[in-house]
């Protein structure tokens with residue numbers, strides 16, 4: 399007798415957007431001898447949901463007021479959008495903080511009871527004095543770091559080094575590079591290799607802002623440790639070469655091309671994804 403694998407949803411929610419430039423996005427872009435050009439940057443957070451794991455939020459996006467201050471276009475927050483896919487705030491049992499940059503920690507405050515999981519290295523760095531130096535401080539919000547410390551006091555913070563099995567088929571791995579303790583999440587899913595099949599989606603978050611970083615070996619401009627960033631690209635390239643395994647870049651509009659829009663009850667699907675806020679079904683690769 400066979401039992402059906404539990405259905406697992408893995409979604410990318412596009413919650414913001416900005417037009418930037420290639421020179422601003424790639425480290426020492428002049429090395430490549432190419433003209434500069436505009437570059438669209440998407441902002442995402444991710445949702446994993448199934449019967450066994452419950453609802454796991456991977457990052458939370460930026461707070462609307464922090465986005466306004468930095469002139470980012472902003473569409474939604476987790477608490478605003480999750481009800482449209484049938485998820486209430488209290489259903490979110492765990493929040494993975496892939497790294498503590500402002501565009502990932504901005505709405506942890508919406509989930510005051512959730513367990514928060516991040517790397518020890520990331521937490522230690524952002525609560526240390528060097529994180530207050532200008533080139534690091536520009537990418538964080540002090541009240542959001544304070545909230546992580548508060549979660550620790552409340553016994554809601556899990557810190558790990560190396561790798562951490564969050565739930566069956568959800569493995570977190572510390573890679574560093576972009577930030578001192580940046581992590582990636584490998585999630586096994588039904589469907590990623592096609593209807594009925596199973597595979598793995600790798601939520602790279604900002605270990606891979608744009609696919610081009612791995613595909614053309616071009617480091618992103620914001621980097622704490624360049625050798626570690628290159629090693630993270632190697633790790634991701636290796637993962638991405640595995641059968642039925644798909645990388646999900648953290649800020650790349652190509653995510654909306656490489657995966658199908660989520661169309662569930664009450665979800666407008668393709669049109670909304672194209673127009674602005676939209677939800678991408680990471681168990682439905684296309685092409």
Ligand SMILES: [Zn+2]
Nearest residue numbers: 499501502604
């Ligand atoms: Zn980011």
